[in-house]
Amino acid sequence: QQQVKQSPQSLIVQKGGISIINCAYENTAFDYFPWYQQFPGKGPALLIAIRPDVSEKKEGRFTISFNKSAKQFSLHIMDSQPGDSATYFCAAKKTQGGSEKLVFGKGTKLTVNP
């Protein structure tokens, strides 16, 4: 119930291509879904986040698509660049009831080839 399942584990994309990473959750109490980007030797950095009242959120080349009925959300990176090569984590949080705990997916290692 507390898990967030993320796929694929690794992804190789050519420069200029679209990178798509998917996540699924079971706990319908989750109502905040951030994506974090992590470079080697660094901590996770917030990339973009969405609440379930919208189906899509776009910030620059990064878009979250959210399907509440399927309990799935995905990150799309348009025009992928070698500098996007990093590990991406989806996460979920239940904001009601005072919890601040983020539940993370297992991560996707993205490699963008030049």
Add this chain to the structure above:
Amino acid sequence: EPEVTQTPSHQVTQMGQEVILRCVPISNHLYFYWYRQILGQKVEFLVSFYNNEISEKSEIFDDQFSVERPDGSNFTLKIRSTKLEDSAMYFCASSRMRQGAVQPQHFGDGTRLSIL
């Protein structure tokens, strides 16, 4: 841009020894967290801390773990008697007081803890 800073970046400790990991959260943040990431695995929540007390903890955060805010700037995680399985990257995070909108958690670069 303000950052969460963690020290040391790498800590090597003998099994059974006590270790203290230190964090300086972002200055106007009021919620503080510790997460850990065992090599190759996902980031896992350990504990959250607000108003000088633990607000939530996971089943990982047993009696061997404690947190403290000893002064106005530092936030520490102590492991009393380290085990081999405590070897992991430990991340500190902080966030602002929630006022309606969810406040994002900002992470430090972590302390790699190696237990020998």
